[in-house]
Amino acid sequence: MAEAAICPIDAQFSGEISTLLSSPPLPQVQEYFEALVSERQCSGIKVIPDSEHGKGVHSQFDFEENDLVLKDRMLVGAQHSSNKIDCLVCSFCFQFIGSIELQIGRKLYLEELGVSPFNECGPSDQMECSSSSEKINLSQDIIQSLMNGSLQLPYSEKFRLPSAVPCPGGCKEAYYCSKSCAEADWDSFHSLLCIGRGSSALNTEALLKFVKHANETNDIFIVAAKVISFTVLRYRKLKQQGKLDTSKSSSSCIFPLLLEAWKPVSMGFKKRWWDCIALPEDVDSCDESEFRMQIKDLAFESLQLLKEAIYDSECAPLFSLDIYGHIIGMFELNNLDLVVASPVEDYFLYIDDLPPSQKKEAEKITKSFLDALGDDYSISCEGTAFFPLQSCMNHSCIPNAKAFKREEDRDGQAIIVALRPILKGEEITISYIDEDLTYEERQELLADYGFTCKCPKCIEERP
Ligand SMILES: [Zn+2]
Ligand SMILES: [Zn+2]
Numbered sequence: 356m357a358e359a360a361i362c363p364i365d366a367q368f369s370g371e372i373s374t375l376l377s378s379p380p381l382p383q384v385q386e387y388f389e390a391l392v393s394e395r396q397c398s399g400i401k402v403i404p405d406s407e408h409g410k411g412v413h414s415q416f417d418f419e420e421n422d423l424v425l426k427d428r429m430l431v432g433a434q435h436s437s438n439k440i441d442c443l444v445c446s447f448c449f450q451f452i453g454s455i456e457l458q459i460g461r462k463l464y465l466e467e468l469g470v471s472p473f474n475e476c477g478p479s480d481q482m483e484c485s486s487s488s489e490k491i492n493l494s495q496d497i498i499q500s501l502m503n504g505s506l507q508l509p510y511s512e513k514f515r516l517p518s519a520v521p522c523p524g525g526c527k528e529a530y531y532c533s534k535s536c537a538e539a540d541w542d543s544f545h546s547l548l549c550i551g552r553g554s555s556a557l558n559t560e561a562l563l564k565f566v567k568h569a570n571e572t573n574d575i576f577i578v579a580a581k582v583i584s585f586t587v588l589r590y591r592k593l594k595q596q597g598k599l600d601t602s603k604s605s606s607s608c609i610f611p612l613l614l615e616a617w618k619p620v621s622m623g624f625k626k627r628w629w630d631c632i633a634l635p636e637d638v639d640s641c642d643e644s645e646f647r648m649q650i651k652d653l654a655f656e657s658l659q660l661l662k663e664a665i666y667d668s669e670c671a672p673l674f675s676l677d678i679y680g681h682i683i684g685m686f687e688l689n690n691l692d693l694v695v696a697s698p699v700e701d702y703f704l705y706i707d708d709l710p711p712s713q714k715k716e717a718e719k720i721t722k723s724f725l726d727a728l729g730d731d732y733s734i735s736c737e738g739t740a741f742f743p744l745q746s747c748m749n750h751s752c753i754p755n756a757k758a759f760k761r762e763e764d765r766d767g768q769a770i771i772v773a774l775r776p777i778l779k780g781e782e783i784t785i786s787y788i789d790e791d792l793t794y795e796e797r798q799e800l801l802a803d804y805g806f807t808c809k810c811p812k813c814i815e816e817r818p
């Protein structure tokens with residue numbers, strides 16, 4: 356039986372922690388979402404607090420079928436660790452970068468190196484191992500020539516990607532589509548989580564250990580660390596802007612600033628991870644409490660490593676196990692996947708669609724690469740993200756809207772389109788699950804989100 360993890364910060368700052376975890380006052384919630392809606396220019400929707408679900412999103416005018424309802428930017432997100440081998444994307448907006456040649460060459464190169472996908476999966480098992488069977492190996496020279504640009508694939512100029520801008524901190528881990536994404540990421544998250552020389556982390560060795568632990572257990576810890584880094588950096592900015600009376604920097608005047616810095620995160624629905632995580636099928640229900648204890652211990656281990664790397668005493672409550680558990684629970688409960696379709700897939704589809712003679716000519720060069728990639732040629736960028744407005748949309752098994760990326764949506768934004776005409780004032784709903792499942796199957800899956808569905812379809816089909 357695992358020992359219960361004890362975190363001294365939890366005891367010392369219990370008052371501050373419960374304030375951080377309580378729902379903000381209603382007028383503040385309304386003001387926050389009104390500002391977001393106008394920033395996102397999606398005036399067709401309004402977030403309305405409701406007693407049953409906490410919040411709901413309602414339409415402000417009539418939508419036709421296929422109309423764009425919302426384009427939501429993420430508050431925090433990260434590409435899955437295992438997916439980093441497959442796709443090179445901007446670490447801030449998640450669009451593909453470099454070139455088609457670089458995408459293909461880099462993937463083949465990393466596979467050849469035997470950089471193993473981190474497939475020792477943790478409790479939330481999201482990582483799949485790429486199917487590397489029966490692939491044809493290409494020579495290192497050819498792979499290098501793809502990566503260094505000396506080999507250009509036919510028609511790749513039709514699929515131009517922004518060139519990769521390296522991290523200003525020099526970590527050689529994060530790359531961007533532009534200088535502005537590099538700067539935005541640096542200011543909001545990365546300056547504290549960078550392992551390069553320019554990092555403002557306390558201890559980059561510890562940071563490496565933290566990342567390794569997350570890669571070997573569950574990469575949800577990496578997004579959780581980004582939430583903490585985001586809040587610490589926001590806190591420091593607020594403080595710098597002179598919103599703190601430095602003559603008396605006692606905890607009583609520091610805390611309101613921390614609370615303000617935490618505000619965007621406070622708006623997300625949260626529960627403690629080890630309390631809300633669904634019991635995996637292979638865990639017997641009589642082992643449930645031990646399972647939950649193990650999850651809690653895993654989070655504790657991760658948090659200790661993170662604390663060693665980026666602890667800030669003025670933001671101490673953020674480094675409590677309770678806050679850490681709630682941040683992870685926020686990602687678990689909101690089921691918001693980050694997905695960006697791959698231009699490499701589009702490229703090979705384009706080649707396949709060429710008129711026969713041109714296709715034959717092109718395939719003389721492209722076929723060996725397609726064979727070497729195998730089924731992996733179409734892997735999209737995948738990760739976990741928190742989208743503040745999309746996360747307010749309630750579930751229905753007969754939803755009137757859905758998450759759907761259109762041809763032009765080439766980055767990590769969430770796109771919601773109307774599935775059918777939506778009338779002004781109607782609640783906008785999406786389905787969190789496959790709505791074609793049976794009543795029982797649906798309810799079982801929805802239990803993971805902590806509710807019983809009472810949509811019209813469920814009321815009708817209820818035994
Ligand atoms: Zn970008
Ligand atoms: Zn960096």
Ligand SMILES: [Zn+2]
Pocket residue numbers: 751752753808809810811812813
């Ligand atoms: Zn339902």
